[in-house]
Amino acid sequence: AQKITQTQPGMFVQEKEAVTLDCTYDTSDPSYGLFWYKQPSSGEMIFLIYQGSYDQQNATEGRYSLNFQKARKSANLVISASQLGDSAMYFCAMSTFGNEKLTFGTGTRLTIIP
């Protein structure tokens, strides 16, 4: 069984600062993918970034990067130079290869302070 743990229910960050959202995972399968989604107050789920378990380098997408530490089973999301529009719920999720079911964490509510 897969499990995702997000231990930060809420975070407040000053605008333009970098922020790290924590995510740890648990699986016995060696082949898996890790995902981050953003859910703004409007409610939609927006895909941000993906990391495969065999990827050699940490994934980056614009201001988003994923700090993947396989031995520690962590996949933290780093947002550089935070903006007011980054205020949202952020969900970490995973699936194993060949099994398309996504397992989600409980999310972190990020608030950017002007």
Added chain:
Amino acid sequence: NAGVTQTPKFQVLKTGQSMTLQCAQDMNHEYMSWYRQDPGMGLRLIHYSVGAGITDQGEVPNGYNVSRSTTEDFPLRLLSAAPSQTSVYFCASSYGLTKNIQYFGAGTRLSVL
């Protein structure tokens, strides 16, 4: 670019009523799924389909039915609505390959009185 379209956006039901939440995607994705989102619990998988004619249960399937007659459509049926089914429902789709990025619809907010 329509992507994943869910209807309706909002719905209020009385206990015992039945209804169907619609989901359609125009990306030719093989994999489709339904999730529910409850406060403090993240998203939980209800049912999923790996292709037309193939469906399977997720984590919380009780009280819900699905079918997949076409690649594009994946409706979710509530057979006899209960207050415990008050939630926000999301439909998602993906190519179902190794890099299984799922794209979500805008959601349906359902209240059962």
